[in-house]
Amino acid sequence: MDYKNFQTFTAEQKGGILTVDINFGPVNVQGQEMLADLSSLCLRLERDRSVKVVVFQSSNPGYWVCHYDTNLLRDMSEEAVPRNEVKLLDLQSVLERLSNVPQATIAKIEGFARGGGHEMALALDMRFAARGKAKFMQMEVGMGI
Incomplete structure (x- = not known):
């Protein structure tokens, strides 16, 4: 399988292990x-x-991954809707799909895993954080979302 042509990370396969190295701008913002x-x-x-x-x-x-591009939050509904009518944000849909791939998935975290980055780590099967270097933040609470 070809794991080339990504804009925000590189992926290299050695045997049965695929290493995804995220490298998108200064803080790895989760945008489109x-x-x-x-x-x-x-x-x-x-x-x-x-x-x-x-x-x-x-x-x-x-x-590690900073956060979801807050400009994309404009698609969020501000009104209460019945559970069966809830529509997932793009981020939620992608992370749900990532959580269901057949491979074991591992987050190797140094630095900030904020907001959507923290949620991405939680979507993976395992998380390993560098002692004294990894920082987790869920800013949605402070933003009221």
Whole structure:
């Protein structure tokens, strides 16, 4: 399987292990580019039985994945709706798909995992944080969302 042509990360396969190295701008913001790349990655992983484990790490030691692009939150409904009418945000849909790939998925975290980055880590099967370097933050509470 070909794991090339991503904008926000590189992916390298060695044997049954695929290492995804996130490298998108200064803080690895989850915008449409990263969501498109993650969706494309999921499509490939769903079809590839040669990969057994996927490790997500960052090229930037200060940030694993910073947060969801807050400009994209304009799509959120401000009105209460019945549970069966709730529509997932793009981020939620992609992370749900990522959580269901057949491979074991691992977050190797140094630096900030904030908001959507924290949620991405939680969507994976395992999380390993560098002692004294990893920082987790869920800013949605302070933003009232």
